[in-house]
Amino acid sequence: MHATAVLRRLAVPVGVLTTVAGAFAYVGVVDPNQPGHYPVCPLLRYTGVYCPGCGGLRSAHAFVHGDFATALHDNALAVAGYLVLAVGWTLWVLRAARGRPPRLVLGPAHLWSLGALLLAFTVVRNLPFSGLLRP
DSSP states (O other): OHHHHHHHHHHHHHHHHHHHHHHHHHHHHSOTTSTTSSOOOHHHHHHOOOOTTTTHHHHHHHHHTTOHHHHHHHHHHHHHHHHHHHHHHHHHHHHHHTTOOOOOOOOHHHHHHHHHHHHHHHHHHTSTTOGGGOO
16 A cells, blocks of 8 residues: 555655656657758747747757757756756655655745746847856
């Protein structure tokens, strides 16, 4: 009975991992560097400004193929996000296996800090001298 309870508690984290792995597999197979597979960022198309997500699919594609330098070049913030989410998912699994609820406490300071990071990344990657952060 104990093993069944543990498997039941792990069902949602495993389902999330399966979904994320499927999405990464799809992006790994369907190359975003080839035009026509994915929609173009509307902010980039209409303003010429790179948003924080621009290059994210190309970054994921490179990451799946083990080309970490290209992944970082295409969207360094996305790569950091992959790593943060992997750590968060691991902690979630460990808590679920022990019968503890997932615990994610984001206060206003965390959310403002995340917003400031996204804004700073967006501004810096659009400056003329920031070629390394542009996709």
